[in-house]
Amino acid sequence: MADVFNWQLGRDMQYPYQAERPARQIAWIFDTNKCIACQTCTVACKSTWTSGTGQEYMLWNNVETKPFGFFPTGWDVELLNLLGPAKWEGGVSTGNTVFESAPAGERVNGWLPTSEHWAHPNIGEDEPSGPVERGTYIDKLPHDTWFSYLARICNHCTYPACLAACPRQAIYKRPEDGIVLVDQERCRGYQECVAACPYKKVMFNNESRVSEKCIACFPKIEQGIQPQCVTSCIGRIRIASFISAPETVNPQSPIDFLVKVRKVALPLYPQAGTEPNVYYIPPIHAPREYLRQMFGPNVDEAVETYQQIAADDELLGLMMLFGSTERIMHSFAVKDGIATGYDEDGTELVSVPLREPTFIREYFDEVHNTYRQNIT
Amino acid sequence: MTSEHEQTPDAPQAVSRRSFLTKAAGAAAVGTTLAVGIGLRELTRPEPPTHLVAHRAGTIPLDPEDRAWTRLAKWPVPMLLQNLATPFAPELVVPEISVRALHNGDQIAFHIEWEDAGEDAIDAMARFRDAVAVQLPVDPAANAAVTMGATNQPVHIMQWRAAWQADVDLGRRGVKDAFPNMYHDAPPEALMGEEAARQFYPAVVAGNPMARRDRTSPVDDLIAVGFGSLTTHEEQTANGRGVFTGKGWRVVIITPLQPGADKTRLSPGITTSIAFAVWNGGAGNRGARKQWANWSPLEIET
Numbered sequence: 289m290a291d292v293f294n295w296q297l298g299r300d301m302q303y304p305y306q307a308e309r310p311a312r313q314i315a316w317i318f319d320t321n322k323c324i325a326c327q328t329c330t331v332a333c334k335s336t337w338t339s340g341t342g343q344e345y346m347l348w349n350n351v352e353t354k355p356f357g358f359f360p361t362g363w364d365v366e367l368l369n370l371l372g373p374a375k376w377e378g379g380v381s382t383g384n385t386v387f388e389s390a391p392a393g394e395r396v397n398g399w400l401p402t403s404e405h406w407a408h409p410n411i412g413e414d415e416p417s418g419p420v421e422r423g424t425y426i427d428k429l430p431h432d433t434w435f436s437y438l439a440r441i442c443n444h445c446t447y448p449a450c451l452a453a454c455p456r457q458a459i460y461k462r463p464e465d466g467i468v469l470v471d472q473e474r475c476r477g478y479q480e481c482v483a484a485c486p487y488k489k490v491m492f493n494n495e496s497r498v499s500e501k502c503i504a505c506f507p508k509i510e511q512g513i514q515p516q517c518v519t520s521c522i523g524r525i526r527i528a529s530f531i532s533a534p535e536t537v538n539p540q541s542p543i544d545f546l547v548k549v550r551k552v553a554l555p556l557y558p559q560a561g562t563e564p565n566v567y568y569i570p571p572i573h574a575p576r577e578y579l580r581q582m583f584g585p586n587v588d589e590a591v592e593t594y595q596q597i598a599a600d601d602e603l604l605g606l607m608m609l610f611g612s613t614e615r616i617m618h619s620f621a622v623k624d625g626i627a628t629g630y631d632e633d634g635t636e637l638v639s640v641p642l643r644e645p646t647f648i649r650e651y652f653d654e655v656h657n658t659y660r661q662n663i664t
Numbered sequence: 665m666t667s668e669h670e671q672t673p674d675a676p677q678a679v680s681r682r683s684f685l686t687k688a689a690g691a692a693a694v695g696t697t698l699a700v701g702i703g704l705r706e707l708t709r710p711e712p713p714t715h716l717v718a719h720r721a722g723t724i725p726l727d728p729e730d731r732a733w734t735r736l737a738k739w740p741v742p743m744l745l746q747n748l749a750t751p752f753a754p755e756l757v758v759p760e761i762s763v764r765a766l767h768n769g770d771q772i773a774f775h776i777e778w779e780d781a782g783e784d785a786i787d788a789m790a791r792f793r794d795a796v797a798v799q800l801p802v803d804p805a806a807n808a809a810v811t812m813g814a815t816n817q818p819v820h821i822m823q824w825r826a827a828w829q830a831d832v833d834l835g836r837r838g839v840k841d842a843f844p845n846m847y848h849d850a851p852p853e854a855l856m857g858e859e860a861a862r863q864f865y866p867a868v869v870a871g872n873p874m875a876r877r878d879r880t881s882p883v884d885d886l887i888a889v890g891f892g893s894l895t896t897h898e899e900q901t902a903n904g905r906g907v908f909t910g911k912g913w914r915v916v917i918i919t920p921l922q923p924g925a926d927k928t929r930l931s932p933g934i935t936t937s938i939a940f941a942v943w944n945g946g947a948g949n950r951g952a953r954k955q956w957a958n959w960s961p962l963e964i965e966t
């Protein structure tokens with residue numbers, strides 16, 4: 289075991305290998321508030337990568353309804369059971385990670401889902417947190433009865449539990465972009481990674497008899513294009529780009545800006561200790577207690593900042609750039625009501641207005657002597 | 665026994681057992697006047713084997729139920745929990761295996777038998793297969809580490825898996841066998857034919873032996889230089905056959921005595937070391953979660 293720094297925990301932690309941060313790390317932001325659970329991302333991923341025999345129930349991307357949806361069934365409940373309630377003191381996690389709480393003889397504190405757990409990919413879809421009583425109406429926020437969508441992919445963790453668990457080092461993290469891959473030549477199908485991943489994002493191929501996982505669409509990333517789940521997203525909730533190392537903040541970087549400057553995007557179950565690289569803007573109308581459990585102690589600040597977005601041109605401008613280009617946006621700038629995204633060389637990729645021009649028409653159309661249904 | 669063995673720290677049981685027997689025989693001779701009856705009865709009984717001997721035979725049957733195998737005396741091998749390298753096997757589910765060996769000057773074969781209440785021959789999500797492996801030092805005279813070898817101490821491992829046996833006996837097993845009611849509306853094979861559909865199986869394209877579809881042997885030749893280093897040998901020469909008897913497995917693993925570069929190099933008349941590992945898939949055994957045995961001497965009859 290080595291001591292490595294996990295900035296999401298605010299402390300050093302134990303990991304089986306020395307820290308070796310990649311030259312750069314691919315990262316994602318998902319704005320849960322905009323997700324409509326259309327599953328276009330799921331289908332884009334599935335039809336690109338996992339339509340083979342043996343991959344029937346393999347969804348590298350899935351979108352689940354919280355609190356009662358999950359894939360595989362109960363993955364987060366099991367994780368919380370294994371780790372116990374998260375403990376934070378002054379922004380520092382004082383609980384044990386999946387590495388630190390590993391029982392004797394194990395590398396990672398994990399559990400292995402059965403085929404039954406994988407058999408219900410969209411269980412709990414659109415199920416609210418409780419029955420909507422007669423007379424219930426939405427008169428306050430957060431709502432008493434609620435649900436929200438959680439889109440999930442592999443987090444391409446800085447300290448992957450899947451990698452730590454493999455006894456034959458068949459999982460590796462690419463030094464050039466931090467993408468975590470299962471070596472399809474070396475894997476012998478032990479499924480240790482499946483048991484270890486706290487997010488259950490390594491899956492077993494029943495036909496090939498090896499483990500497989502999200503590859504972050506690396507052939508696209510290598511060409512400067514964002515992954516399928518990002519470019520196909522109907523709700524424009526996603527962006528993929530690079531995050532700087534913990535000690536560096538680049539305010540022009542879309543990821544750094546959202547994670548480190550405005551701090552509106554947070555890691556999912558950071559207490560597991562893998563330093564996941566998918567960051568979520570929490571669903572602002574879900575109960576805070578539940579959100580703190582999911583995203584850690586900085587939820588309140590994140591939600592409040594996001595709620596002030598109308599007065600925050602930079603934040604608003606960046607959110608408008610989501611889903612506006614296929615290319616990886618390395619930097620952005622907001623000026624005179626226009627947000628612009630740039631590629632690695634500083635070449636402009638796209639410009640969008642912060643506010644779409646709106647024109648409001650009269651209710652009554654005098655020319656046609658009729659009322660209008662749509663006035664904007 | 666070669667002098668190398670007497671220096672092998674990993675094989676103390678066999679050495680001390682032999683010297684113990686020699687001393688015991690001397691003690692018995694001294695003690696004859698005191699306990700003649702008991703001494704005589706002891707001495708006329710055939711001595712139990714002190715180590716594994718590969719007896720010379722004309723032909724070696726691949727069928728583990730063949731009488732040429734079952735009439736041979738069994739060499740019991742106590743198994744240990746793998747708890748040296750994580751992840752550990754949590755529980756000793758196969759405490760003992762029994763081994764027999766035959767050779768014909770060209771090939772050597774091991775007949776391994778163990779008790780197992782259930783047959784686990786399916787390789788699928790959260791389901792693991794029964795398996796057994798034989799380990800031989802690449803240099804038969806070397807003191808290779810029993811821990812799957814070490815740097816400069818390579819070992820040759822031959823692993824039989826129940827799932828591979830099913831592949832050989834019944835044709836490549838797949839998702840349809842693990843989940844007979846699985847429905848797939850548009851499998852790539854049906855859309856574009858087997859050859860074009862290969863691209864949907866990266867492990868197949870990468871040549872991963874786990875994904876092999878044309879398996880003719882249920883045994884793989886592997887080389888290792890320590891835990892986690894197990895690598896399938898480019899040239900496959902081992903064969904075998906396993907049968908589930910209802911009470912357990914009987915498995916034959918057969919290899920040429922001289923199977924080629926980087927593999928073991930055996931010949932009649934030598935004594936080398938042999939070690940074993942066994943997995944009970946139903947108990948979640950796979951990879952490092954296994955039972956293993958320390959080196960024991962293996963004598964190959966002239």
Ligand code: SF4
Binds near residue numbers: 441447448484
């Ligand atoms: S999310 Fe799971 S599969 Fe992905 S890198 Fe992290 S531990 Fe590995």
Ligand code: SF4
Binds near residue numbers: 323326525
């Ligand atoms: S495509 Fe976008 S909006 Fe649709 S489910 Fe996926 S993440 Fe949500």
